[in-house]
Amino acid sequence: MLLAAAVFPAAPAQAAPKVDCARMKCLALTFDDGPAPATTGKLLTLLKKEKVKATFFVVGKAVEKRPAVLKRTYAEGHEIGNHTYDHPSLPEMMDQEITQQLQITQDAIEGVIGRRPTMFRPPYGHSDDRVLGLAAQEGLAQVKWTATTLDWSLRDTEKITRTVLKLARRNGVILMHDTVPQTVAAMPAVIKELKKRGYQLVTVSQLTAGKPLRAGDKFP
Numbered sequence: 332m333l334l335a336a337a338v339f340p341a342a343p344a345q346a347a348p349k350v351d352c353a354r355m356k357c358l359a360l361t362f363d364d365g366p367a368p369a370t371t372g373k374l375l376t377l378l379k380k381e382k383v384k385a386t387f388f389v390v391g392k393a394v395e396k397r398p399a400v401l402k403r404t405y406a407e408g409h410e411i412g413n414h415t416y417d418h419p420s421l422p423e424m425m426d427q428e429i430t431q432q433l434q435i436t437q438d439a440i441e442g443v444i445g446r447r448p449t450m451f452r453p454p455y456g457h458s459d460d461r462v463l464g465l466a467a468q469e470g471l472a473q474v475k476w477t478a479t480t481l482d483w484s485l486r487d488t489e490k491i492t493r494t495v496l497k498l499a500r501r502n503g504v505i506l507m508h509d510t511v512p513q514t515v516a517a518m519p520a521v522i523k524e525l526k527k528r529g530y531q532l533v534t535v536s537q538l539t540a541g542k543p544l545r546a547g548d549k550f551p
């Protein structure tokens with residue numbers, strides 16, 4: 332199945348416009364753990380309508396189940412990062428297992444969109460120098476966040492909305508989950524208010540364009 336997808340890669344993503352975050356008030360919305368069955372598509376439709384680009388850290392296992400959703404995500408100009416194959420806590424694993432988690436996911440993503448990600452996010456934020464070194468060998472920089480909404484435990488649209496708005500800062504990276512329906516339901520109000528406050532909603536690569544991330548780098 333992945334082989335067939337590799338023969339017909341997704342159309343190249345629409346080039347994300349250049350945004351100068353040194354001069355503009357930038358903020359990156361990031362969504363982990365997808366592609367999810369229904370919620371990711373709903374989120375993509377909203378982001379398209381609002382002309383907002385985001386970053387999706389996807390799980391290899393979910394990519395294998397729902398390649399079409401990943402293909403759409405990429406084709407609509409969003410950034411794709413590696414979030415391991417089945418979401419383990421990496422520091423507890425042996426070198427070979429960590430490499431495998433990252434590599435299989437790189438392969439799965441490449442099989443669908445025709446490109447290998449250059450950034451990964453460690454599940455639960457669990458990482459150390461050994462994980463970082465192994466990720467560097469796979470060509471990956473590590474991206475965590477400046478603020479986590481705990482949306483997966485709040486599971487309440489209004490609380491998630493308030494939390495995101497409270498945590499929003501210039502050059503921030505907000506961690507959310509496109510697997511949580513209440514998060515997706517919160518996004519119309521969140522995006523509207525963030526725009527009102529003058530934020531440019533950007534991908535992680537746009538946010539770091541002044542000093543592009545290289546393999547083995549840590550951000551933020």
Ligand SMILES: [Zn+2]
Pocket residue numbers: 363364414418454455
């Ligand atoms: Zn996760």
